[in-house]
Amino acid sequence: MSGAARCPEGSRIVRFGDVVKCVNRTSRNPTADGIDRVVGLDHIDPGSLSLRRWDRLEDLSDGTSFTRTFRSGHVLFGKRRAYQRKVAVPDFNGICSGDILVFEVSGDEMLQEYLPYVVQSEGFFEHALDTSAGSLSPRTKWHELAKYEFALPPKNEQRRISTLIKQIDDASKAMDCVLEMADRLVAAILEDAVKLPSITWKPLGELLEIPPSNGITIEPTSNPTGYWSMTIGSIGEWGFVEDGIKSIRKPPHTGRSSVTPGDLFVTRSNTLDRVGLPARYPGLDLENLYYSDLLIRIRPIERIVSSEFLEHYLRSGRARTFIRSIAAGTSASMKKINGANLKKLPVPLLGCQLLDEVMSKLEAVDRVRMGCLYQREHLDLVRTRVLGSLLQGGELVH
Numbered sequence: 001m002s003g004a005a006r007c008p009e010g011s012r013i014v015r016f017g018d019v020v021k022c023v024n025r026t027s028r029n030p031t032a033d034g035i036d037r038v039v040g041l042d043h044i045d046p047g048s049l050s051l052r053r054w055d056r057l058e059d060l061s062d063g064t065s066f067t068r069t070f071r072s073g074h075v076l077f078g079k080r081r082a083y084q085r086k087v088a089v090p091d092f093n094g095i096c097s098g099d100i101l102v103f104e105v106s107g108d109e110m111l112q113e114y115l116p117y118v119v120q121s122e123g124f125f126e127h128a129l130d131t132s133a134g135s136l137s138p139r140t141k142w143h144e145l146a147k148y149e150f151a152l153p154p155k156n157e158q159r160r161i162s163t164l165i166k167q168i169d170d171a172s173k174a175m176d177c178v179l180e181m182a183d184r185l186v187a188a189i190l191e192d193a194v195k196l197p198s199i200t201w202k203p204l205g206e207l208l209e210i211p212p213s214n215g216i217t218i219e220p221t222s223n224p225t226g227y228w229s230m231t232i233g234s235i236g237e238w239g240f241v242e243d244g245i246k247s248i249r250k251p252p253h254t255g256r257s258s259v260t261p262g263d264l265f266v267t268r269s270n271t272l273d274r275v276g277l278p279a280r281y282p283g284l285d286l287e288n289l290y291y292s293d294l295l296i297r298i299r300p301i302e303r304i305v306s307s308e309f310l311e312h313y314l315r316s317g318r319a320r321t322f323i324r325s326i327a328a329g330t331s332a333s334m335k336k337i338n339g340a341n342l343k344k345l346p347v348p349l350l351g352c353q354l355l356d357e358v359m360s361k362l363e364a365v366d367r368v369r370m371g372c373l374y375q376r377e378h379l380d381l382v383r384t385r386v387l388g389s390l391l392q393g394g395e396l397v398h
Contacts, residue, residue: 011153016118017146019110023074023102026067030057030095037094038064041078044086044100047380049116049169051076051088057095066095068102075103075116080139082128087119101142114158117165121387124148161386168383175376179238182369183315186362190316193358194348205343209299212339214268215291216257219249227251230259230281230291235267238369239311240279245286257290264298264307265291266314269329269336276323276337278314280307296339305347309355312362319345 027033038055045052057064070076071093078086080099096102103119105112118124124145131144153161193199205211218229227248234244261283266276278298291297300310313319322345327335350358 010157011151013149014109014152015146016124016148016150017143019105019107019152020103020115020146021106022142022146023070023104025069025102027069027095028067030064030069033069035069035093035095037092038066039070039076039088039090039094039096039100040066041080041086041097041099044076044078044088046085049087049089049120050173051090054094064095066097068098068100069093069095070102073104073112075119077101077103077119079128079141079145080137082125082132082138082140085120085125087116089116099139101145109155110152111155111158111162113162113166117162117387118150121150123150165383165386168379168386172376172379172383175372175379178372179369179376182365182372185365186312186315187317189358189361189365190313191318193350193354194318196354198351200349201346202349203343204298204345204347207300207305207347207349208343209301212296212298212342213256214339215293215295215297216252218246218290218292220246221249223247225249227288228286228290230265230289230295232267232270232292232294234281234291235265235274235277235279235295237274237277238373240282242284245284245289248290251288252290259289259291259297262307263291264300264311265295266298266337266342267294268296268338269294269334272324272327272335275327275335276314276320276342278311280311296337296342298342305349306355306359309350309359310347313347322346 027035030036030038036057038057038060039051040055043051043053043055055064070090072091073089076086076088076090076096078084078099079101103115105115110118127148128140128145129138131147132138132140152158216229218231220229220231225247227250228245229248231244231246233246234241236244259281261281263281264278265281266278267274269275270277298307298310300307314323323337323342326341326344327337329335
């Protein structure tokens, strides 16, 4: 049996392939079959069952080479690079990549609504990783996943577990909606401010103490060395992420990549929707902190434009549009920007009174956003614990 799962009273140990089947229906002419949505592995967000993105078949000038079909309610599992934890439940019919396996229950022992949580469980992912082969792009196979064993509770317990996790997911989605509205409000505040005819615009390069600079090539280690680096994981969708700071083997030969409180960074290389995202380092109780070469440091002349305002502006629609326009790279998924082009970004210079008003509004929105993020993280933790205890033979706390 995979792992050391206990089997609570009323449950029984089953093989995944005995209660689930891998659906291999195909379509050579999806348009004729009434299919108009195409899902690739990059459309599935890690850790989220919601499928929010896809391509319209009519928008793909060369059509698609994908042939595997799925229906609403099926479970989609990314078999390539399983460590990315890509699992989704679509609410529409479509066609998907061959790197996505399509699951549905077989027989009458398991509820379809319970299946996604089994696939999201730690035990299932560990089994998928243990059975993956290939160095650059490891993949697992259905016949290996079918061997995974776990404790399957009775249907009434499956229904109760599914309801509980769905309630957690619904609460998380509500927090996501508030965060989305906060983003829209920030965008509106900034857009209203920069529309004023009195606003002066300057290229970013004229507002910096020093030119934008890349960081160092880092060698991460799990052992504490006393030397640290901000990594690309330090830049989150809404700002600085402390977990993105990693221990490194040795310091650089020069101190040019050392980090000081208030430094502003943007991602130099990432997906198109995340390249150029900003975050300010708030200052932690850390010495010997540097930043990686996947980040660009920006040090504005504070008396002209504050790093706090610049961080907000770099997330605005105007700035994001500019950054996407300078992002380059042959890869369809990964793009890069450089300091030379970033210096051309037009930046609005607000007068002192207007800046104070704008920053006051932005800080109020930030307080709401931080509260939502805290609740979101708590819900994620609860969900992880529920999955960990219930789907590895634990008991549900009433």
